[in-house]
Amino acid sequence: MGASALAALLIDRWETPASIRTVVVLFAGGGAVGFPVALYVARLLAIGARAEPAFAAAFVSLAVATIGFTALFFALYYRSYYAQWHAETLTRFWAIQFVHTAAGAVYQFAVLGLRLYFPFGFAALFVGALMSLRFVRHAR
Template identity: 50%
Template structure:
């Protein structure tokens, strides 16, 4: 009888890789705080440059928009970092780069859009109906959808052209510092 020379099959309910991924995904407080400040500053600088290029910063909302973009990016950094480490655990640097690019872009834009939607909804709340009625729920849904649409049309321009360069740079740095953790070796069961 020939013995199988590969790794032993694992039972379907073996979640040890998942637990290892979760442990590896937890960022340290220093990486989370300093990275959030740096990423927020980079995205804020990108928004300021975009405002200067498009309208010579002739808007009364210059600093409000800068603060919005900073807050969205700073709040997006810690979960992005954890998700990047979770997705790239035990994988190559190319995978870490792709995970960083995807997570940073999606979470930064998503969290900033959510903050914008909250601010937008709070402004229009004074004209909405009584809370938790059918009318109020419809107004909440459509106001939020309008805010997200407006952010997609007008707000995404704040990330170009400098934000894209910062995104590539941050993804490259995160991929370069990525350690390809070895998956724990499993004992071979005869």
């Protein structure tokens, strides 16, 4: 997923290497953490299933886990930037700011970040689903 983000950013001609590095690390981290979680969920969903439902479980699990963890990492990074303007930690007002900042970050990721998965990330998702299908079938 990091390579997909890198390719998309280079195609879009981003010119700041530090920003490119940050985005690539966020996407690579989301994919790295999302894969084992998705594999576990796919195994749970595909217990006793034939090949088609097992593939669908692997495909959906990989997509949701990868996007979810990447959005979470983006929200945490976004929150760390805005923390300097937030109220004292663990106060009621801080909690409201934290929730709204995280929600804004996830929305911004959905609008701007999801496009970095296409077209290369989608192909990697398909290959990953085929590979995890093999693991799902061996789990039975």
